[in-house]
Amino acid sequence: MVIYTVRPGDTLDSIADRYNISANDIAYDNQIPYPYALAIGASLLLADASYTLTSEDILVSDSGRSAYSGGYAYPFISRWVLEQTLPYLTDLFIFSYGFTTEGELIPPTLDDTFMITLAKNYGVAPILTLTPLGPDGMFSNALITQVINNETAKARLIAELVDQVTEREFEGVDVDFEYILAEDRIPFATFVSEVRAAINTLGYPVSVALAPKTSDTQAGVLYEGKDYALLGEAADYVLLMTYEWGYTYGPPMAVAPLNKVREVVEYALTKIPAEKINLGIPNYGYDWTLPFVRGTSKAQSIGNIEAVQIAIAQGVEIQFDTVAQSPFFTYIQDGLTHEVWFEDVRSIHGKFGLVQEYKLRGMSYWQIMRLFRANWLLQEGEFSE
Structure with missing residues (x-):
């Protein structure tokens, strides 16, 4: 595989001819719609390319090892997107199950049965994701405090997790709690450890998001x-939310x-073994309207494929920040200046490089609601034994 950066004058056909591959394959792998317009500066994944590489090309090499690959998804995910993605996953994190102050487990509003069934059909482990979301849809540290410090409520929640995993045939639990109070640092780690002990008796792992x-x-x-050290001990593995x-x-x-x-990975490795760490990878970008005004401005979340289409529609070149290893561009619409940052195969390649360099357990994606086919093909190319 080759990662190619689109240059002025390039067309899909000219790139295909240069690398002796099918233009249809390039369009399919990179989700380029008809009439196959390209953005200068965009990164394309070229599978089975055969050509003497230039200094601007990136040759993708096999690391010689497999890696775990998990993806978070809501029950309203498109069935087609899920089916396109599952072949590249080892774990499907179903988002999410909540709970009450009494420890009663609350399932997602929408039925997630099809996700569990599809995951199993593809040999992927369906994982129950537990979150402390309050009635307003926000993470509630008050809810966390009430349950993890109440032995009765905590015991009920763990028992209901065991029942849900057993009855619905989940194959693990992921604890995704945010905004935990400093005074709950140790009780939270104890809670994760107790969830792990209960779920491990069923033969399944417990992870925690950090x-x-x-x-x-x-x-x-x-x-x-x-607490990285305590939670690294308490869970079977961790997800670094590096986004x-x-x-x-x-x-x-x-x-x-x-x-x-x-920086986060290097700190984590001082507290947690590499084989217990999944690197978090974002599957989205943002479009900001400038000037940015703190407390007022609000960026719009966009997909990586959508970002490239915006650049094409606006006729602007995609830039690449060599320090952040991330693509970006600006454009003007209706008199307003916009700035867009997103992920492409170059930026993903850099993150895969960290997984390989530090021999981490694998990757976890937030989230897989939008298909990013080139990412999955790149992952397959870099982590095939």
Whole structure:
């Protein structure tokens, strides 16, 4: 495989001729719609290319090892998107199950049975994702506190998790709690450990999602309640949520800048064995309207394929930040300036490089609601034994 950057004057046919591959294959693999317009600066994955590479091309090499690959999805995911994605996953994290202050488990509003069934049909483990979402749809640290510090409520929640996993044939539990209070640091780790003990008796693993810390003393409500060392011990494996540097209410920047992601991985490795760490990878980007005004501005979440189509429609060139290892561009519409950051196969290749360099367990995607076919083909190419 080759990662190719589109240059001025390129067409789908000219690229196909240069690399001796099918133009139809390029269009399919990279989800390029008719009439097959290209954005200058866009990255294309070229499978089975045969050509002397230039200095601008990236040759994709097989790492010689397999890796776990998980993806989060809501029950309203398109069945077609799910079927297109499952062949590349080992785990499907079904988002999400909540709970009451009394420890009663709350299933998703929509029926997730088809997701469990489809996952099993593809040999993928369906994972129950547990979240402390309140009635407003936001993470509630008050709910967390009430349950993990109440032995009766905690015991009920764990028992109901066991029942749900057994009855619905889930193959694991993922604990995705955010905004944990600093004083709940140890009780939360104890809760994860107790969930693990119960679910392990069924033969299945328990994972926990970790906010992207870079030190023990990192301040902030996202970080203080997450003890990497304790949670690395408590769970079978962890997910580093290495994304959302660029986010809905923040200033324009890469969603998962590789330099920042590396800092989190290097810190995590001082507390947790590499074989227990999944690297979080975002499957989306953001479109900001400028100027950014904190407290007022709100970026629009967009898909990676959609981002390229915006660049084509606006006739602008896609740039690539070599430090963040992330694509971006700006455009003007209706008199307003926009800035877009997203993921492409170059940025994903950089993240796969971290998994390989540090011999991590694998990757977990937030989220797989939009199909990004080139990502999955790249993953298959880089992690096939």
